[in-house]
Amino acid sequence: MKQGLGTQLRHLIELLDGAVQQSYTDAGLDYRPRYTPVMRALAQQQSATVGQLAELAGITQPAATQTVALMKKEGLLLVAAGDEDGRQRVVRLSEQGEALLPQLQACWKATKRAADSLDAELAFPLSECLAQAIAVLEQRSFGDRIRAANKKVRP
Structure with a gap:
């Protein structure tokens, strides 16, 4: 039976994230x-606000908010009220976060080399396929596509 797109994507993420997580563990990092x-x-x-972080990181604002909260709890970030707008939260690396950067950057370089080797073995680079899929879905969401597909099957 052919797996659906969502199942394939979840499995791919498990394979990638599991290996990346293991590389951090192997490097002695709790990250x-x-x-x-x-x-x-x-x-x-x-420093950046949570909204700016979401944009810079290419993640949603709720994901940025959750990630910042987890990282603050683990002592990697400092969060303070913004100077201009006290409602905004300004985020920066803590001393612990700063100290971790050199080890992380070494891990990121190894991960990049591994991703490049994966791309080289595929018929077309996964990174390019994902970038193209994201760009296309930003033009017309998957939700819109599902709604259109439902209209085609209803009498």
């Missing part, structure tokens, strides 16, 4: 792969 987009954004930009 989750889901933190990486936020860590990378803050490594490039010293």
Whole structure:
């Protein structure tokens, strides 16, 4: 039986994230792969609001909010009220987060080399296929496509 797209994507994520998580463990790090987009954004930009982090990291605002909360709890981030708008939360790396960066960057380089080797073995690079799928879905959402498909099957 052919697996559906969602099942295939979940399985692919399990295969990738599981290996990346293991690489952090092997490096002696207690670190989750889901933190990486936020860590990378803050490594490039010293501080950002949660909304800015979501945009910089390419994740949704709810995902950024949840990730920031987890990372703060683990001591990787500091969160403070914004200078201009006290309702905004400004996020930056803690000393612990800063100290972790060199080890993480080494892991990220190895992960990039592994991803490049995967792309090289495929008929077409997975990274390009994913980027194209994201771009197409940003133009017309999967929800819109499901609604259109439902209209075609109803009498």
